[in-house]
Amino acid sequence: MGIVFAIFGGFLFWYPIFTGLEFNKKLGAAHFWVTFIGVNITFFPQHFLGLAGMPRRYSDYSDVYYAWNFVRRLGRIITAVATLIFLYGIMYRFLRPQVVMGHRYVNTGMEFKRALYPNSFHTHTMGAKVMTQAVTSSTRTR
Secondary structure (H helix, E strand, C coil): CHHHHHHHHHHHHHHHHHEEEEECCCHHHHHHHHHHHHHHHHHHHHHHHHHHCCCCCCCCHHHHHHHHHHHHHHHHHHHHHHHHHHHHHHHHHHHCCCCCCCCCCCCCHHHCCCCCCCCCCCCCCCCCCCCCCCCCCCCCCC
């Protein structure tokens, strides 16, 4: 589930750049913590189930493992609620827009150093520059 946190984190980082709207910080924090709790409740009982001898990737489990599977099911429900919080946060900003004031991401990387749109004078008739100096053993650096 670590990659899911990275995907959500990347989305929250790029969301103001793509849309020009600020994501609600309280909903973002609520989404993170509810997802964190739900994921840990989902996957932590698997350690105990594995130690008890439950095989993986079975569609039907014996009644011995019912309690831990019920806990896992609750964790999946909590994670689904966290996803609904995330989707609500996206819809909330489109229904009540809050434009980004003073972009705080401007100097974080090369993607922000260039113009947002291509230059208006750009044409595809300009030729490419070709290097004429051959690389020899005397010009190479070691």
